[in-house]
Amino acid sequence: GDSVTQMEGPVTLSEEAFLTINCTYTATGYPSLFWYVQYPGEGLQLLLKATKADDKGSNKGFEATYRKETTSFHLEKGSVQVSDSAVYFCALQAGTALIFGKGTTLSVSS
Amino acid sequence: DAGVIQSPRHEVTEMGQEVTLRCKPISGHDYLFWYRQTMMRGLELLIYFNNNVPIDDSGMPEDRFSAKMPNASFSTLKIQPSEPRDSAVYFCASSPIKARTEAFFGQGTRLTVV
Numbered sequence A: 001g002d003s004v005t006q007m008e009g010p011v012t013l014s015e016e017a018f019l020t021i022n023c024t025y026t027a028t029g030y031p032s033l034f035w036y037v038q039y040p041g042e043g044l045q046l047l048l049k050a051t052k053a054d055d056k057g058s059n060k061g062f063e064a065t066y067r068k069e070t071t072s073f074h075l076e077k078g079s080v081q082v083s084d085s086a087v088y089f090c091a092l093q094a095g096t097a098l099i100f101g102k103g104t105t106l107s108v109s110s
Numbered sequence B: 001d002a003g004v005i006q007s008p009r010h011e012v013t014e015m016g017q018e019v020t021l022r023c024k025p026i027s028g029h030d031y032l033f034w035y036r037q038t039m040m041r042g043l044e045l046l047i048y049f050n051n052n053v054p055i056d057d058s059g060m061p062e063d064r065f066s067a068k069m070p071n072a073s074f075s076t077l078k079i080q081p082s083e084p085r086d087s088a089v090y091f092c093a094s095s096p097i098k099a100r101t102e103a104f105f106g107q108g109t110r111l112t113v114v
Helices: none
Strands: A005-006 A011-014 A019-021 A022-028 A032-038 A044-050 A056-059 A063-065 A075-076 A086-093 A104-107 B005-007 B010-012 B019-024 B032-040 B042-050 B053-056 B065-071 B074-079 B090-097 B110-111
Touching: A005 A075, A011 A019, A019 A104, A022 A032, A022 A086, A032 A063, A044 A063, A075 B042, B005 B090, B010 B019, B019 B090, B032 B074, B042 B065, B042 B074, B053 B065, B074 B090
Parallel strands: A011 A104, B010 B110
Antiparallel strands: A005 A022, A019 A075, A032 A044, A032 A086, A044 A056, A056 A063, A063 A075, A086 A104, B005 B019, B019 B074, B032 B042, B032 B090, B042 B053, B065 B074, B090 B110
């Protein structure tokens, strides 16, 4: 069945460091891909999305490119801030519901 | 719009008791989803509705779990009887249409069964 695998955390970085969180997927057909972010005590919020191969989603300095050949959707940010500390979820949508990875905790220190 | 609203935010109950979680989706959204989040299993889809009709409940773990959507603005997830292993954060989400559309999440209900 469809599934998402993302790198285990936690990821600990200093402010202004470069961030990469790896995400790969398995799906039949051509799913849409998403990154959601969850701040402490909150629900999930959409960070960015891409609906077809080679699309790049971007928001708040974060980027991810839909790579069909490697079935990947890695999240990147050039310079992280303390306020980026959160849990990040990669997700795919092949049918109706979203299927999520297990989440990666990011901790950024000043 | 206020977004997806869940209540209560926190629930502590004793094993064997009935627990009811509530959700108000965003007005005009056709789809409603219930997810469960645990450290071990991450986010799991329990059930989803389309226009108030349950479409897929294959993620509901046991017969102790049931969900209803009596109208477009209200859904409940009930656990009866509750067990300690049901302790988790339960999220409700809604989305306007099926294809390639994000889901909007509520803030979740943190359930603790002691």
